[in-house]
Amino acid sequence: xxxxxxxxxxxxxxxxxxxxxxxxxxxxxxxxxxxxxxxxxxxxxxxxxxxxxxxxxxxxxxxxxxxxxxxxxxxxxxxxxxxxxxxxxxxxxxxxxxxxxxxxxxxxxxxxxxxxxxxxxxxxxxxxxxxxxxxxxxxxxxxxxxxxxxxxxxxxxxxxxxxxxxxxxxxxxxxxxxxxxxxxxxxxxxxxxxxxxxxxxxxxxxxxxxxxxxxxxxxxxxxxxxxxxxxxxxxxxxxxxxxxxxxxxxxxxxxxxxxxxxxxxxxxxxxxxxxxxxxxxxxxxxxxxxxxxxxxxxxxxxxxxxxxxxxxxxxxxxxxxxxxxxxxxxxxxxxxxxxxxxxxxxxxxxxxxxxxxxxxxxxxxxxxxxxxxxxxxxxxxxxxxxxxxxxxxxxxxxxxxxxxxx
Numbered sequence: 001x002x003x004x005x006x007x008x009x010x011x012x013x014x015x016x017x018x019x020x021x022x023x024x025x026x027x028x029x030x031x032x033x034x035x036x037x038x039x040x041x042x043x044x045x046x047x048x049x050x051x052x053x054x055x056x057x058x059x060x061x062x063x064x065x066x067x068x069x070x071x072x073x074x075x076x077x078x079x080x081x082x083x084x085x086x087x088x089x090x091x092x093x094x095x096x097x098x099x100x101x102x103x104x105x106x107x108x109x110x111x112x113x114x115x116x117x118x119x120x121x122x123x124x125x126x127x128x129x130x131x132x133x134x135x136x137x138x139x140x141x142x143x144x145x146x147x148x149x150x151x152x153x154x155x156x157x158x159x160x161x162x163x164x165x166x167x168x169x170x171x172x173x174x175x176x177x178x179x180x181x182x183x184x185x186x187x188x189x190x191x192x193x194x195x196x197x198x199x200x201x202x203x204x205x206x207x208x209x210x211x212x213x214x215x216x217x218x219x220x221x222x223x224x225x226x227x228x229x230x231x232x233x234x235x236x237x238x239x240x241x242x243x244x245x246x247x248x249x250x251x252x253x254x255x256x257x258x259x260x261x262x263x264x265x266x267x268x269x270x271x272x273x274x275x276x277x278x279x280x281x282x283x284x285x286x287x288x289x290x291x292x293x294x295x296x297x298x299x300x301x302x303x304x305x306x307x308x309x310x311x312x313x314x315x316x317x318x319x320x321x322x323x324x325x326x327x328x329x330x331x332x333x334x335x336x337x338x339x340x341x342x343x344x345x346x347x348x349x350x351x352x353x354x355x356x357x358x359x360x361x362x363x364x365x366x367x368x369x370x371x372x373x374x375x376x377x378x379x380x381x382x383x384x385x386x387x388x389x390x391x392x393x394x395x396x397x398x399x400x401x402x403x404x405x406x
Contacts, residue, residue, distance in 0.1 A: 022047035023141035026066055028059045028085070029074035029103065034126065038072065041130045048137065056080040060088065063095060069141040073120075075104040075111070083115060090119035097147055099140035165198070171230040172196040178237060180206055186215040186283040189403040193377045194396070201396030202229030202274070203343045204237040210250060213284040216240075218256075219400055220276040220318075221295065221343040232272050236264060236318075240278075253278045253291035257315055257326040261293070266319040273319040277341050279311075281333065281402070288339070291328045293318045298341045301367050302404075304334025308367050311339075338376075339402040340366060345395030346380065352389040377401060 025048060027038050035052040042050045053062045056077045063071065071089075075082035082102060089095045101122040102115045112123045122136055175196070182191040190207055202222030210216050220236055222229040239245050245259035256278050266273045277298055279290035290298065292313020300309040315326040333339075347362035365383050370376060377399050385391050 022049065023070060023137055024049045024051070024066060024068045025070055025072065025137055025141075026051045026053060026059075026063055026068040027072040028053045028056055028062075028077075029072070030054055030056065030077040031074070034074070034103075037127055038133070041133055042137070045134060048134075056082075056085055059085060060092060060095075063089070063098070068098065069144045070099045070101065070137055072101050072103055072137075074126075075102055075115070083111075083118060086115065086118050086120055097144065099144050101136060101140065167227055168198070168200045171227045172200050175200075175204055175230055175234060178204070178206070178234060180208070185209050186213055186281060187405045188215060188281060188283070189405070190215075190217070190400065191375075191377070191403070192398075192400045193381060194398050195381065195393050197225070197345070197393045197395050197397075199225040200227065200230050201225050201343075201345055202233045202272075203345065203396035203398040204230075204233035205341070205398055205400055206237055206241055207400070208241060210280065213282055214251060215281045215283075216250060216278070217281070217341065217400060217402065218276060218278040219295070219341045219343060219398060220274050221345075221396070221398070222274040223272055225395075228270060229272060232264070232269050232274065236260060236274060236276075239263060251280055251289075252328055253280060253289055254315075254326040254328040257291050257293050257318065258324070260318050261316075261324055261326070262322070264319045265322055269319060273317045275313070276318055277311075277313050279339075279341070281404075286333045286335075286404075288331050288333050289328050290331075291315055291326050293326065296342060296344055296347070298339060299363065299366060300331065300333070300337060300339050302334045302337030304337065308363065333404050335404065335406040337404045339404070340376075340399060341402075342399040343396060345393060345397045346384075346399055348395065349384050349388050350394065351387055357384075357387055 025042060027035055029035055032054060035054065039050050039052065042048050051066055053059050057080060073082055073085060086100055089098065089100060099121045101124055102120045103124055103126040105126060107125045115123055121140055124136065176194060179194060185207065186209060202224060205219035207215060207217040218240055220233060222233045243250060245263060248259040249255040257276065275293055275295035277290065277292040277295040279288055281288045290311050293315040294317035295313040297313055298311040300311055309331060311331065316324050347357065347359055349357040351357065365380055366376060381397065
């Protein structure tokens with residue numbers, strides 16, 4: 001008996017994939033006469049494949065080799081009790097969902113209750129009427145096949161979702177690799193924070209010297225999410241960095257936005273458009289020129305300013321309508337001022353109760369005085385996570401800080 005029990009331990013080999021085209025029946029019964037009687041009931045039925053196992057010690061290996069969609073299991077057999085065999089099938093991960101119909105010569109309520117408790121799906125007093133047996137076999141088999149199909153679809157969906165997540169992570173890593181390092185350019189120390197959302201929101205930004213006095217800085221946000229949005233943002237970013245936009249004065253923000261609007265019409269970008277804030281700081285005159293297309297206003301703060309100045313982005317979205325003109329604005333930058341440029345993912349934050357964080361609250365948090373070595377951008381990120389109740393961002397968080405020197 002101990003040897004038989006050891007043969008029922010879970011083998012390393014996986015079970016054969018169950019048939020999804022019909023019923024594959026495995027009967028485990030020590031009496032060949034019962035096996036033959038059940039075979040005759042099922043043999044001429046279309047879509048039913050019958051298999052018989054006389055030795056209960058071989059039942060698990062037999063099931064692993066066949067991949068049945070339903071199993072008929074005798075309750076009373078020598079050496080191995082039928083209820084014990086049910087327990088062993090249910091303890092094997094390959095057969096936890098396999099329908100098991102217990103066959104018994106008696107309809108005893110206590111035994112029936114125990115059979116259902118340990119995992120049997122049905123209980124039939126043998127030998128049943130042929131029509132009843134066929135109905136139960138087909139019913140349980142159809143349910144099991146549907147379950148296996150659902151499980152396979154769910155597994156495929158999970159694999160697809162994981163591939164998508166991997167693709168998005170790779171795209172986010174590529175976008176991050178294109179961002180310039182924090183550095184000092186033309187009397188301004190430039191720092192930034194970028195936290196991509198799980199589905200990648202299409203943010204990108206950069207800055208570079210136009211000459212020894214002038215620095216261009218820009219942040220754009222493509223509509224939508226995913227790899228497509230990231231590809232468009234990277235294309236626009238490369239056009240700005242490479243200076244490849246034709247007939248463009250990169251010292252004139254309005255001219256830059258007009259060139260972007262010509263180069264990236266939404267009908268050639270899968271109906272995607274983007275917002276942008278573009279500025280040029282001239283350290284010799286301490287003047288900042290800027291233009292924006294549908295983008296959140298940049299914020300300029302400093303000791304020489306009575307209140308925060310909102311450098312509005314009044315121009316239209318980039319790529320929506322061809323032939324639009326964009327004007328440029330100017331502002332004098334006092335010594336030790338700070339400029340913050342950001343995407344809407346920095347302030348469009350949902351609370352767990354469904355309400356939205358208000359922009360004035362965002363602005364108050366951004367401009368609040370720093371406490372010692374505290375960084376305003378890091379403080380803002382911490383507050384967003386507290387407000388949203390999660391460390392994940394629902395949209396890309398992008399922010400650039402320019403700390404102007406004397």
